[in-house]
Amino acid sequence: MTKPSAPTKPALAARSVRPGREQIMAAIRIAGIAEFSEKGLAGTSTQAIAERAGLTKPQLHYYIAGKEQLYEELLMSVVADWKGIFDAGSTDPGKVLGDYIRSKVHLAFDKPEVSRIFTREVLDGGRNLDRFWPDSRKRTREKVAAINGWIARGLMEPVDAHMLLMGIWAMTQFYADSALQVQQLMKPGQASWTPDRAKLADELSTLILRGCGIARR
Amino acid sequence: MTKPSAPTKPALAARSVRPGREQIMAAIRIAGIAEFSEKGLAGTSTQAIAERAGLTKPQLHYYIAGKEQLYEELLMSVVADWKGIFDAGSTDPGKVLGDYIRSKVHLAFDKPEVSRIFTREVLDGGRNLDRFWPDSRKRTREKVAAINGWIARGLMEPVDAHMLLMGIWAMTQFYADSALQVQQLMKPGQASWTPDRAKLADELSTLILRGCGIARR
Amino acid sequence: MTKPSAPTKPALAARSVRPGREQIMAAIRIAGIAEFSEKGLAGTSTQAIAERAGLTKPQLHYYIAGKEQLYEELLMSVVADWKGIFDAGSTDPGKVLGDYIRSKVHLAFDKPEVSRIFTREVLDGGRNLDRFWPDSRKRTREKVAAINGWIARGLMEPVDAHMLLMGIWAMTQFYADSALQVQQLMKPGQASWTPDRAKLADELSTLILRGCGIARR
Amino acid sequence: MTKPSAPTKPALAARSVRPGREQIMAAIRIAGIAEFSEKGLAGTSTQAIAERAGLTKPQLHYYIAGKEQLYEELLMSVVADWKGIFDAGSTDPGKVLGDYIRSKVHLAFDKPEVSRIFTREVLDGGRNLDRFWPDSRKRTREKVAAINGWIARGLMEPVDAHMLLMGIWAMTQFYADSALQVQQLMKPGQASWTPDRAKLADELSTLILRGCGIARR
């Protein structure tokens, strides 16, 4: 506002008062997520994170314990976004699965970096996800139980619940992880198809629900 | 690999004291695919490739021009596996799509590293895929045309062809890319569900075909 | 050097425990000039420069962007020394040429490394001198015009101006580039001839001026 | 003549019969002189020499003891070209010096690589010229004596003989060493001055002889 901000502190320059620890940490997290999702753990340098957060390298190390620690922390925070978007308690499979697909599509479009970090981590072997799996397994079991319940009550065709969940996961994740692939495949003179998130969510939802033999809700 | 090969020894002496150039090159390719699929381009060291191929680091450079060149070559060879498994000429959507899904599932189980390298490359921005996209786009257009043709003839429900193809891609790819995720989710005392490839291919096929409103063939 | 300097300490504390950035940069430049002039660009290792400057190799890279960049910078700085020692505006050829010869001889004796770096670069093809030639050509044209003017006014014999300038260049440069050759040729018990710079400048000047038919000024 | 020659053996491909040792050595010498004069000792790789000579690297090492040894040998052979072009026995300074200048100019134009190797070696410290200096000094002493004799007899002005010899050396050498510099300085729209060797030799000769006060012969 008063003076042109120094170009070295992009993420923090707006406020001329000394930014508090929390604000710096937030800037670091944003920078870390951006870098890790673009380049991966090995490909990201602390230098790049520091610059993106408007800090020097030693300054960065004042706030974080190390590259790997920051990565782990971000990974855990990232993964929390997927909690609770599957309403295992409902009795309407069409609504539950439809909402689940829609939520995942919107998450993929809203926070693609988050999804990409997770996919990278899984590709890397998932060694930093030890704390994630137990909880994830538990929630998966609940979902599987719900689906099998619906099948038992004749509300849907007898599909394999694990396969169904993973299929939904893979399809919805795809639009975050492969943004580039999607663009490249559509590129020249193919203006007919743009990944409109609302339409996409509907299409996907329809495909899956019909595939499960669930009547359009 | 730039440097020309000249197999001086006949096949009879193949198992002689010194492994021939072809065998060493093969070992390097295998090592490269393994390393790149596990760690990615940035995370892989020539040291690691060399060790895995049973060579020293400078020895490796006797056979390859550089890390990036090896990577590009492997990436291109890897990508060739996906050509021609979609029979766009047929008039039976159930057979074509079913075979396509089955082929992709088998590829994912047979050569998971191959798929992982590709997924990593796409996450990294796909800068090394310049030569791949044009051909890929062409084949995608053919598939889309075939699907739209089937829809026009009332052979299947009016689903978005691009979405359908990407969905199939994502689902089938998933079992290669996320082998670990799958295992972790199933882990303890969950012997009930193992990713049996034949069963999986059938389940997926059924789900998708029913989702497209294609009568069981 | 790309990275910006920020001398935080006042001149008072200049001689403190840690040498300032400017002093380190100066040490690097001196070391670089010495090494490059002795061994050439290809023959010089960053190791050698670092040691000569009292640094470790990675430390050196903290201050410079790379060997070639350092070389280019030094080359350009070196070349600046030759500007403006030819007074093309004067009407007294004897004075102008005499002063020019004297200045070049003194430069050759004062900064022989500078001259050697330049000569090496020319031998190497001069690919790093792209920015130097245009200015150099312009100044050469001015000198040629001045000489031809003197000839037209009958102030000197009709010598080829380009040849004269190059001859002067070559003769004066020689004592920097071939310091060793000179010493070797004079070596044992030949105390009779030492390259006394003042005497040499006079002798050269006399030879050339007489060769041009310019009366002793 | 019969079949197109294999591109890997440029220097030897013409004769299909196995080339003799002498021919291979000649090819190596030519290749070595070319490479060393372009890149210097440090900048030249045995690979480059081998390729230029139409050999493989190990083949090259079968014929030579090492890079440095080849270099030394070439340096000595190269230096021999300068012997005997100064006729110290004559009594006509104009003819002797004029012929000397002319010979050196022609050598510089005929075999510029030779001159460049020597200049590089002197810049490098001349450590490989140990065997050259004694003889060179002897010949220099003879030339100095001749010149001083002419001066004593009033045949020329009393110039410093060493300076004169070095000046001639430097001027004539210049056109070999700095071919590039010469071209660059003349470059655009300066067609007026081309380094015609005959004219140049005359101009230089005239300049120096007049500078020595020797009447035009």
Next chain:
DNA sequence: GATGAATGAGGGTTCATTCAT
């Protein structure tokens, strides 16, 4: 708190030379 500087390890690559065939 923040900054310039330092450090030690490692990464990719090239090279002169030699070995085994």
Next chain:
DNA sequence: TATGAATGAACCCTCATTCAT
């Protein structure tokens, strides 16, 4: 003889991290 392969040293450079001010 000639060739593919091997070797060990070195070289340029980057990085994560820490120190001293």
